[in-house]
Amino acid sequence: MIRIREVAKLAEVSPSTVSRVLNGTAKVNEEKRQRVEKVIKETGFKPNEAARTLFKKSAHIIGVIVPNIENPFFNEMAKAIEAEAYRNGYRLTLCNSSDNLEKEKNNINLLDRMNADGIILLTNQEDLTKEVKQCKIPVITLDRQVKNNNEVACVQSDHYGGGRMAMEYLISCGCKHIINMQAPQELSSARARYQGYLDVCRERKVEPCSILCQYQYEDGLIQTEKLLQKYPEVDGILAANDMVAISVYKVLHKHGLKVPKDIQIIGFDNINLSSLMTPEITTIAQPISEMGTEAVQMLLQYLDGKEIQKQTIFPVELIVRETTKNK
Amino acid sequence: MIRIREVAKLAEVSPSTVSRVLNGTAKVNEEKRQRVEKVIKETGFKPNEAARTLFKKSAHIIGVIVPNIENPFFNEMAKAIEAEAYRNGYRLTLCNSSDNLEKEKNNINLLDRMNADGIILLTNQEDLTKEVKQCKIPVITLDRQVKNNNEVACVQSDHYGGGRMAMEYLISCGCKHIINMQAPQELSSARARYQGYLDVCRERKVEPCSILCQYQYEDGLIQTEKLLQKYPEVDGILAANDMVAISVYKVLHKHGLKVPKDIQIIGFDNINLSSLMTPEITTIAQPISEMGTEAVQMLLQYLDGKEIQKQTIFPVELIVRETTKNK
DNA sequence: AAATATCTTGAAACGGGTTTCAAAAGACAA
DNA sequence: TTGTCTTTTGAAACCCGTTTCAAGATATTT
Numbered sequence: 041m042i043r044i045r046e047v048a049k050l051a052e053v054s055p056s057t058v059s060r061v062l063n064g065t066a067k068v069n070e071e072k073r074q075r076v077e078k079v080i081k082e083t084g085f086k087p088n089e090a091a092r093t094l095f096k097k098s099a100h101i102i103g104v105i106v107p108n109i110e111n112p113f114f115n116e117m118a119k120a121i122e123a124e125a126y127r128n129g130y131r132l133t134l135c136n137s138s139d140n141l142e143k144e145k146n147n148i149n150l151l152d153r154m155n156a157d158g159i160i161l162l163t164n165q166e167d168l169t170k171e172v173k174q175c176k177i178p179v180i181t182l183d184r185q186v187k188n189n190n191e192v193a194c195v196q197s198d199h200y201g202g203g204r205m206a207m208e209y210l211i212s213c214g215c216k217h218i219i220n221m222q223a224p225q226e227l228s229s230a231r232a233r234y235q236g237y238l239d240v241c242r243e244r245k246v247e248p249c250s251i252l253c254q255y256q257y258e259d260g261l262i263q264t265e266k267l268l269q270k271y272p273e274v275d276g277i278l279a280a281n282d283m284v285a286i287s288v289y290k291v292l293h294k295h296g297l298k299v300p301k302d303i304q305i306i307g308f309d310n311i312n313l314s315s316l317m318t319p320e321i322t323t324i325a326q327p328i329s330e331m332g333t334e335a336v337q338m339l340l341q342y343l344d345g346k347e348i349q350k351q352t353i354f355p356v357e358l359i360v361r362e363t364t365k366n367k
Numbered sequence: 368m369i370r371i372r373e374v375a376k377l378a379e380v381s382p383s384t385v386s387r388v389l390n391g392t393a394k395v396n397e398e399k400r401q402r403v404e405k406v407i408k409e410t411g412f413k414p415n416e417a418a419r420t421l422f423k424k425s426a427h428i429i430g431v432i433v434p435n436i437e438n439p440f441f442n443e444m445a446k447a448i449e450a451e452a453y454r455n456g457y458r459l460t461l462c463n464s465s466d467n468l469e470k471e472k473n474n475i476n477l478l479d480r481m482n483a484d485g486i487i488l489l490t491n492q493e494d495l496t497k498e499v500k501q502c503k504i505p506v507i508t509l510d511r512q513v514k515n516n517n518e519v520a521c522v523q524s525d526h527y528g529g530g531r532m533a534m535e536y537l538i539s540c541g542c543k544h545i546i547n548m549q550a551p552q553e554l555s556s557a558r559a560r561y562q563g564y565l566d567v568c569r570e571r572k573v574e575p576c577s578i579l580c581q582y583q584y585e586d587g588l589i590q591t592e593k594l595l596q597k598y599p600e601v602d603g604i605l606a607a608n609d610m611v612a613i614s615v616y617k618v619l620h621k622h623g624l625k626v627p628k629d630i631q632i633i634g635f636d637n638i639n640l641s642s643l644m645t646p647e648i649t650t651i652a653q654p655i656s657e658m659g660t661e662a663v664q665m666l667l668q669y670l671d672g673k674e675i676q677k678q679t680i681f682p683v684e685l686i687v688r689e690t691t692k693n694k
Numbered sequence: 695a696a697a698t699a700t701c702t703t704g705a706a707a708c709g710g711g712t713t714t715c716a717a718a719a720g721a722c723a724a
Numbered sequence: 725t726t727g728t729c730t731t732t733t734g735a736a737a738c739c740c741g742t743t744t745c746a747a748g749a750t751a752t753t754t
Contacts, residue, residue: 041503044741054704059742069702084501089480090420091740094709099417109446109461110639112439119436122463126470131477134436134461136449143453150458154416174411176368257643286643293645312437316584316613318620318645370710381734386712396732418710422739 042085051075093155102130103151103159109136112311120332128340145171152177158339178342182335185228195335195352197326199229202356203236206278206306206324209358211244213304213365215276219267221253223280253280260287275303282307282314285321305363319362327354369412378402420482429457430478430486436463439638447659455667472498479504485666505669509662512555522662522679524653526556529683530563533605533633533651536685538571540631540692542603546594548580550607580607587614602630609634609641612648632690646689654681
């Protein structure tokens with residue numbers, strides 16, 4: 041591999057000068073600059089990032105940790121994050137924690153050791169305070185909060201409001217027997233949403249009725265079957281999210297139930313797929329891209345030494361489509 | 368930040384000894400080892416990866432470049448790659464080229480400069496021979512081939528056979544007016560598939576009839592509308608891939624056309640979603656996970672100094688589901 | 695023309711681990 | 725006890741860009 045020394049020798053200047061040409065950190069005599077650029081082009085010299093990172097203590101990387109690469113919600117987030125990072129000259133290292141706590145901790149540590157400039161964490165359930173505190177680099181959580189810790193900056197949407205909105209809408213659509221698919225309560229988002237649901241139940245004097253369901257479509261298929269067995273009178277389902285709503289529809293269809301005539305469904309997230317489905321899914325929309333973009337901007341501001349707001353909550357919005365009786 | 372020197376001082380040994388404890392590269396007196404481990408634990412020392420990478424000339428990273436993070440096909444690939452890499456103690460840096468040639472070249476260069484150990488490239492269309500050749504690290508292409516270049520190792524599936532299979536199946540299902548949605552012919556996969564389709568047309572004396580369509584669902588929606596206008600007699604559609612098949616169904620449904628009664632559809636890829644859809648998509652399955660896993664194994668074998676097979680082609684398989692008249 | 699200010703440049707130090715190499719320590723045999 | 729062999733250990737060199745600092749070159753002022 042050709043090193044900066046060789047380039048310097050060939051261009052008859054010092055390594056310092058080559059470095060200055062590469063980074064534009066100081067003025068260089070025009071003639072020398074051209075010599076250097078010529079040599080770089082001819083030799084195909086590529087500076088070693090590890091050396092640069094070592095000195096600068098920054099790899100110019102933003103680390104993103106998602107619980108599951110395969111989940112469209114996280115993909116849409118990741119896409120927005122990547123775009124915003126790229127716009128600002130940062131690169132992305134996307135890590136998959138596979139909903140596995142050990143892996144998640146490993147990834148946090150690793151990014152820290154790599155001299156990443158910051159971490160955007162779409163976290164799993166457990167308490168990561170220790171790992172986050174031990175990081176020399178800033179961490180921002182996105183969509184989900186680190187348990188028991190308001191110190192860590194967090195970008196999320198109004199899950200409580202979303203939970204309310206979904207329930208109120210189903211009631212207003214005439215549903216009498218609504219079942220709530222409750223996501224694992226270790227997740228702050230799931231807790232908030234559930235609370236919204238409960239509060240509406242109380243206000244409207246409806247008996248709460250939930251069944252647990254993971255955010256993955258696989259579990260959606262299983263839980264919907266159980267739901268139908270246990271509650272044959274059901275006429276409205278608050279799906280854990282859009283992917284689950286898709287599997288709910290599939291199971292209902294298999295059982296010969298008509299949507300929205302017999303049973304109405306509302307999802308959560310508004311992933312792109314929800315409007316591509318037939319029927320299109322009525323859902324509570326989170327501003328996915330905006331949230332991803334905001335997380336990056338927050339991180340960059342922090343790196344810039346600016347003060348940042350610790351908690352940012354984005355509003356959600358009801359999107360009425362075809363799995364409910366339009367009203 | 369605490370450095371290895373500080374750890375050494377606190378444990379009253381030399382940095383070399385600490386390094387040996389960390390990496391297990393040589394025997395260390397039991398008592399000293401324990402002192403070192405104690406200090407590491409107490410101080411939370413994390414070795415600097417940049418320094419390590421600089422010396423070792425390996426970041427212990429596999430770079431993966433995908434054309435679009437949001438595409439489920441690539442996500443399923445990425446997931447398999449990540450899993451296999453993780454199993455072998457490698458980390459992943461996932462780059463998104465956004466179907467943009469400049470970005471793709473940047474990503475290749477960047478990974479090379481970062482001392483990644485290898486690149487798995489799910490490439491865009493253009494000729495990347497130059498960038499790939501200028502890399503000091505090995506590159507393996509996955510799913511798509513680098514144009515005009517059989518030197519670069521490549522893992523892909525039997526697109527030609529898949530093209531044939533899909534066409535033959537639709538004919539056997541009784542379709543008389545089949546339209547082929549032809550993906551951009553810059554992609555080797557698309558060319559091969561098209562050739563398979565053409566060969567069957569010739570053999571069966573069917574007039575070939577294609578319309579162009581990108582691999583994204585957005586374009587699927589647009590092209591299906593055009594298709595219906597241009598060919599109202601259509602009764603069978605070879606969708607560019609499963610995502611497109613989903614949008615084809617959506618548009619047909621909107622027009623009141625029944626699938627498979629009026630029009631039959633076959634997709635390509637067998638992404639997870641294709642069986643989650645209602646109706647479930649009949650498709651030509653690529654062994655997505657196996658291909659991702661194979662690409663990683665190939666790379667690791669190469670890094671191990673072993674000889675590798677330059678071209679690996681996986682068989683495809685017809686999966687009959689609900690968008691065709693089962694036969 | 696001399697003196698001062700400004701700009702350009704290269705040598706050397708630096709970042710923080712890893713490895714080599716030779717010395718020191720320990721084990722074993724004569 | 726001395727000599728030989730093996731093992732453990734630390735000092736120093738190394739990986740390769742970046743930056744500092746002071747010297748050399750050039751420009752400006754008096």
